[in-house]
Amino acid sequence: MTQPGPSTLTVASRLSSYLRGGGVIVPLTTVAIALFAGGLVVTITGANPFSTYKAIFDGTGFNWLFPWISAEDRILAAQNLQQTLIRTTPLILVGVAVAYAFRAGMFNIGGQGQYLVGSFVAVWAGSSFDGLPAVVHVAVAMALAAAAGGLWAGIAGVLKARLGVNEVISTIMLNYTAIWIGVYLFQLSGPLHSDTQPSVPISNEILDSARLPVFWGDAELQGLHVGIFVALVVLGLFWVLVNRSVAGYEVRAVGFNPDAAESAGISSGRTYIRVMLICGLFAGLAGSLDVLGWQFTVATNDIPVSDVGFLGIAVALLGRNTATGILFSALFFGGLVNGTSVRNLDPAIFDPELAQNLALMIQGLVVLLVSAPVIVTALFGGARRLGLARKRAA
Amino acid sequence: MGATGAVPLALELRSMTKRFGAVVANDGVDLDLRRGEVHALLGENGAGKSTLMNVLYGLHKPDEGKILLDGEPVVIDSPRRAIDLGIGMVHQHFMLVPVMTVAENIVLADEPRRGLLLDFKAAVARVRELSDRFGLAVDPEAKVGDISVGQQQRVEILRALYREAGVLVLDEPTAVLTAQETSELFRILRALTAQGTSVVFITHKLSEVLAISDRVSVLRRGRKVATVLTADSTEASLARLMVGRDVLFEVEREAANAGPVDATPLLDVDALWIEDDRGLEAVRGVSFEVRPGEIVGLAGVDENGQRELVEALTGLRAARSGVIRVAGRDVTSLGVRGRLEAGIGHIAEDRHRRGLVLDFTLAENLALRGYRRKPFARFGLLWPDRMRARARDLLTEYDVRGGGCDTPASALSGGNQQKCVIAREVSEEPQVLIAAQPTRGLDVGAIEFVHKRLLDQRRAGRAVLLVSLELDEIRTLADRILVIASGEIVAELPPDASDERLGLAMTSGGRV
Numbered sequence: 001m002t003q004p005g006p007s008t009l010t011v012a013s014r015l016s017s018y019l020r021g022g023g024v025i026v027p028l029t030t031v032a033i034a035l036f037a038g039g040l041v042v043t044i045t046g047a048n049p050f051s052t053y054k055a056i057f058d059g060t061g062f063n064w065l066f067p068w069i070s071a072e073d074r075i076l077a078a079q080n081l082q083q084t085l086i087r088t089t090p091l092i093l094v095g096v097a098v099a100y101a102f103r104a105g106m107f108n109i110g111g112q113g114q115y116l117v118g119s120f121v122a123v124w125a126g127s128s129f130d131g132l133p134a135v136v137h138v139a140v141a142m143a144l145a146a147a148a149g150g151l152w153a154g155i156a157g158v159l160k161a162r163l164g165v166n167e168v169i170s171t172i173m174l175n176y177t178a179i180w181i182g183v184y185l186f187q188l189s190g191p192l193h194s195d196t197q198p199s200v201p202i203s204n205e206i207l208d209s210a211r212l213p214v215f216w217g218d219a220e221l222q223g224l225h226v227g228i229f230v231a232l233v234v235l236g237l238f239w240v241l242v243n244r245s246v247a248g249y250e251v252r253a254v255g256f257n258p259d260a261a262e263s264a265g266i267s268s269g270r271t272y273i274r275v276m277l278i279c280g281l282f283a284g285l286a287g288s289l290d291v292l293g294w295q296f297t298v299a300t301n302d303i304p305v306s307d308v309g310f311l312g313i314a315v316a317l318l319g320r321n322t323a324t325g326i327l328f329s330a331l332f333f334g335g336l337v338n339g340t341s342v343r344n345l346d347p348a349i350f351d352p353e354l355a356q357n358l359a360l361m362i363q364g365l366v367v368l369l370v371s372a373p374v375i376v377t378a379l380f381g382g383a384r385r386l387g388l389a390r391k392r393a394a
Numbered sequence: 395m396g397a398t399g400a401v402p403l404a405l406e407l408r409s410m411t412k413r414f415g416a417v418v419a420n421d422g423v424d425l426d427l428r429r430g431e432v433h434a435l436l437g438e439n440g441a442g443k444s445t446l447m448n449v450l451y452g453l454h455k456p457d458e459g460k461i462l463l464d465g466e467p468v469v470i471d472s473p474r475r476a477i478d479l480g481i482g483m484v485h486q487h488f489m490l491v492p493v494m495t496v497a498e499n500i501v502l503a504d505e506p507r508r509g510l511l512l513d514f515k516a517a518v519a520r521v522r523e524l525s526d527r528f529g530l531a532v533d534p535e536a537k538v539g540d541i542s543v544g545q546q547q548r549v550e551i552l553r554a555l556y557r558e559a560g561v562l563v564l565d566e567p568t569a570v571l572t573a574q575e576t577s578e579l580f581r582i583l584r585a586l587t588a589q590g591t592s593v594v595f596i597t598h599k600l601s602e603v604l605a606i607s608d609r610v611s612v613l614r615r616g617r618k619v620a621t622v623l624t625a626d627s628t629e630a631s632l633a634r635l636m637v638g639r640d641v642l643f644e645v646e647r648e649a650a651n652a653g654p655v656d657a658t659p660l661l662d663v664d665a666l667w668i669e670d671d672r673g674l675e676a677v678r679g680v681s682f683e684v685r686p687g688e689i690v691g692l693a694g695v696d697e698n699g700q701r702e703l704v705e706a707l708t709g710l711r712a713a714r715s716g717v718i719r720v721a722g723r724d725v726t727s728l729g730v731r732g733r734l735e736a737g738i739g740h741i742a743e744d745r746h747r748r749g750l751v752l753d754f755t756l757a758e759n760l761a762l763r764g765y766r767r768k769p770f771a772r773f774g775l776l777w778p779d780r781m782r783a784r785a786r787d788l789l790t791e792y793d794v795r796g797g798g799c800d801t802p803a804s805a806l807s808g809g810n811q812q813k814c815v816i817a818r819e820v821s822e823e824p825q826v827l828i829a830a831q832p833t834r835g836l837d838v839g840a841i842e843f844v845h846k847r848l849l850d851q852r853r854a855g856r857a858v859l860l861v862s863l864e865l866d867e868i869r870t871l872a873d874r875i876l877v878i879a880s881g882e883i884v885a886e887l888p889p890d891a892s893d894e895r896l897g898l899a900m901t902s903g904g905r906v
Binding site for chain 1: 709710734
């Protein structure tokens with residue numbers, strides 16, 4: 001008695017409805033399985049998985065929260081936790097950038113490109129406009145970076161709305177475009193190459209007035225900058241946007257069923273463009289916070305290997321596209337990245353080079369595990385659309 | 395037909411019980427199927443018909459009860475097993491590969507082999523032989539994607555016959571068929587039963603039960619309420635068994651109270667030309683009007699431009715030329731939202747695709763029209779409590795059962811989903827209500843409800859355009875009938891026009 005469902009469901013919209021809010025058991029199981037698999041790999045390499053994970057955990061600085069650690073450990077833990085939170089800040093924002101697109105039934109793989117474009121604009125704006133008051137300078141740099149990220153993502157939105165170009169393909173391509181624009185801009189003879197270091201492929205350093213203040217820890221030792229509050233505010237905005245706003249209602253309607261949304265007078269094309277603009281805005285903001293908060297320059301060689309935007313996909317998937325979920329999964333991945341960094345891990349316990357790969361592996365497993373049921377559903381759904389195997393809903 | 399024992403039983407279901415969580419879908423259902431009979435399984439949406447048959451076909455595991463095939467108890471734990479035992483099932487949605495030929499589809503997963511190779515010649519010959527024997531008239535070498543829905547259904551039947559099914563289960567087989575294809579199907583079923591095949595015919599259409607079945611079993615809320623001989627039954631008696639009360643087939647319709655002929659029509663369509671998705675002319679120069687307090691029925695065979703016309707009226711599809719006016723105002727250049735605001739309401743043909751966001755809660759679905767306005771929104775923010783409160787009122791008023799305002803729409807039965815759509819559209823008090831197949835797939839109780847609501851609109855002096863493939867429905871409700879064929883309005887007839895005149899107008903394609 002069930003009539004055929006909406007015929008225009010994309011993979012992403014299936015994913016978004018599968019990931020629809022709520023539930024901590026699946027994400028926690030996912031993390032547990034991924035860590036267990038990582039532990040097996042550690043064992044195979046001959047190291048002790050327990051002491052390795054202990055070392056990684058201590059590296060995250062989350063032990064700072066434990067009341068029983070010694071005052072000496074606490075100082076180190078605080079420093080580690082500051083670094084973890086510095087990593088977490090952009091992850092929250094790119095996670096939101098991916099999650100909001102999911103809510104509209106779109107898969108924004110372009111968080112990386114939007115993040116990079118934001119960081120390029122931030123480093124340019126931060127190193128220009130000499131003489132601006134600090135608050136204004138920071139605000140201008142952040143606003144320009146966010147706008148640039150938004151426009152960058154908006155290209156994919158317009159292409160999808162007007163020409164039906166799949167956003168997965170266009171955002172991936174825009175990632176490469178962003179990478180190579182960046183390499184061009186900041187290479188040795190590039191137009192935005194450093195004025196003071198002729199032999200290093202790097203951008204100008206941002207001015208002091210554009211730096212985000214550090215509120216925890218020592219600014220000289222890369223303490224925690226105030227950007228995390230920006231990220232948390234955006235997270236709150238995201239929650240309101242999705243759950244309590246007219247715009248978010250339209251986005252969810254389009255994400256679940258574009259045909260029904262259209263029949264209710266919601267233009268799916270306009271929604272796609274609007275959503276991508278907002279996603280890019282968040283990702284561009286992430287890029288600006290990293291530049292203004294602790295990197296201060298953009299090094300040409302770092303551009304192609306940066307993966308913050310890609311981690312955003314894992315953050316959104318593990319966080320099931322909800323605000324709370326994104327907060328915790330950004331903390332998880334921020335901790336994982338920081339805990340396995342060369343600086344933190346004692347080579348006697350586990351080779352830090354390997355540890356970074358371990359982090360990538362865990363990240364990959366999380367994405368795979370979270371997506372696996374969805375991949376199956378999507379494949380099945382695809383087959384169903386082709387009429388290969390129609391299963392009755394009961 | 396008095397001597398029950400004389401006819402051998404092909405299949406018996408004994409006290410089948412199937413629970414889904416707390417819901418009892420089948421509650422101790424007994425059913426026996428005689429050899430060579432068409433046994434109709436009748437019930438409202440959600441009465442448990444499909445569940446019972448899915449248990450029989452090995453798709454669900456029963457909690458209690460047993461199955462006897464030719465007197466022998468059997469365990470059916472998979473469709474594969476059901477097929478091996480000679481039980482064939484034709485689902486509502488076909489399971490065919492469109493790019494493969496009829497013969498290839500039929501032999502799929504059971505291919506005749508010659509050595510390691512498939513012997514498709516043998517397959518084609520066998521399919522042709524079966525097709526001829528039962529008069530199915532299907533070309534084994536045609537591609538499934540190229541043949542009509544009615545023929546695809548026959549391919550499904552052939553597939554069951556190819557596997558030597560002695561019991562054939564048809565799940566609402568006529569839902570996708572035209573009237574002509576339906577009578578063709580009935581002819582085939584008679585040929586099948588004449589040669590000893592037993593057929594279970596799932597439906598909620600009373601006329602079909604009377605036309606084709608030998609006996610009827612009626613399910614209500616998971617229980618079997620009766621098995622009766624069709625010969626002893628009437629539509630009224632079956633409807634009473636099915637719904638549990640008397641049903642009005644002819645909702646009361648007062649005399650037409652349409653405004654004076656010279657009153658401004660609420661919907662005025664002038665020389666509308668519309669193209670379909672392939673750029674072909676689907677609607678060709680259609681002009682008509684619907685006056686206040688009038689229901690105009692648009693009758694026609696499916697695919698004659700009705701869908702394109704409805705989409706153009708609601709703004710979902712741009713018209714190539716022509717003018718659409720709502721209460722005198724030209725709305726042709728407006729988009730969907732503009733049309734809705736201009737006073738058009740739309741009961742969409744496909745409630746799952748267009749009418750509802752199935753993943754939304756009922757409160758969210760019921761707000762789909764008014765979510766941008768007070769009281770649901772202010773300053774771009776939603777007021778969920780008010781959406782819920784409004785939804786609660788509507789759910790009570792429109793007697794939507796099976797869920798509250800926080801239930802996802804997907805959890806409701808088809809009839810209740812349709813009530814939600816109607817609640818939303820009608821409560822907006824649209825000047826013009828466009829109702830496309832508003833009772834498709836609904837049972838008699840729900841149909842009665844929908845019809846009453848449409849007549850309420852008429853009484854309130856609004857205009858209703860009823861697009862339906864069901865002639866009886868149009869006849870019951872409409873003040874005037876427009877007949878559409880090949881994208882043109884070929885006739886305007888009164889509701890008491892004879893079937894012959896209507897049928898001729900619908901099929902001739904020319905003017906009458």
